[in-house]
Amino acid sequence: MKRIRWRYMVFEIISQEELDIDKNALSEALVRSIKELWGLRGLMETSARLVYYDKMMKRGLIRCKHRYLHIVRSSLASIRELDGVKVIIRVIKVTGTRKRALELLRSYSEVA
């Protein structure tokens, strides 16, 4: 059986006002967005999962299958509001390993 190749997306949320959203709510928003755009099949194919979210830094990590990266990207881009606040979700970097993605996130928080 072919090994599944994952991709790790490091993203940040740019919001108009102070945003108070936790990991679960963000994960729900992501799933809702994928379902709305690509349907249940899209959700199934990507196997997207919010791995990590730092509420203070408004940065996080999403894991998905490498072949369906565009589905998660477009779903993130189509989220225009979170908790009533206008947002832009920007993918900063896509990596092939979780370790590298977490290193990146750590480096960003050190800079900040």
Next chain:
Amino acid sequence: MRRFADLGVYVEGFLDDIEEVKRLIDMMRKLGFDCIALSVTNPKFLHDLDRISKRLDSGEVNVVTRLTIVESDPERVKALLRKYRGHVDVIGVKCLSNAVARLAARDGRVDLVSFNLVKEPTFDEVEANLIKEQGNAFLELPIWELFEQIGKEHMLSGLVLEWIQLAREYEVPIVTTSSSRSLYDVRAPRELASLAMFFGLSSEEALDSISKNPLSIVERSRVKRSPSFVMPGVLISGRGEPYEEDKVEVHGIRDYKPRRT
């Protein structure tokens, strides 16, 4: 490395607030755009738009201007094209009637044509063929506008797939724009490309639609608006020495002077 452009950022709503426009441009630069078209639908804002774009145009981001003509009368479209073609970098036509759609497809002065999903006319074979044979317009996919229309009627998304099939068949290039109207509507280039992929473009086509294709429009417009442009295919490449009457020798006659009329 690819350079990215968004040719549809509407600033009419906050054109009087230059700080907001500056914030928008800074945000788009941060997101990774190299070229931004500040757009208006009302020509009365063009003077302000021109002033702002010149002020905010920097080495990092190329700020250009765009006028979107939203009309149903072809005569009015012709008049607007005649009047404003030389003043803006990009001209888009939102087709509200069949006559306007045909005119926009034929006219070489039109850069972008866009259609409404809800109302007639639509992008059809005749339209695609006219663009291929006579015009040099690109088919525009204004992402947020399309999403708003699809939000009202889900079945309409199939229509965009048909447009893209037709564009492929007739080799009509596609340009994806965000059609954003505020700072928080803009999206990063690759996110915009992924939204274009939702409408059926392949990965390569989607990236071309936000980089190669829009940049070629800006380049074409820059060449046409430069003082060295005479007509398509003719450019002034340089100027020679001034003509000196005294040193002219014609047919061996040293003192020949051309007759003044």
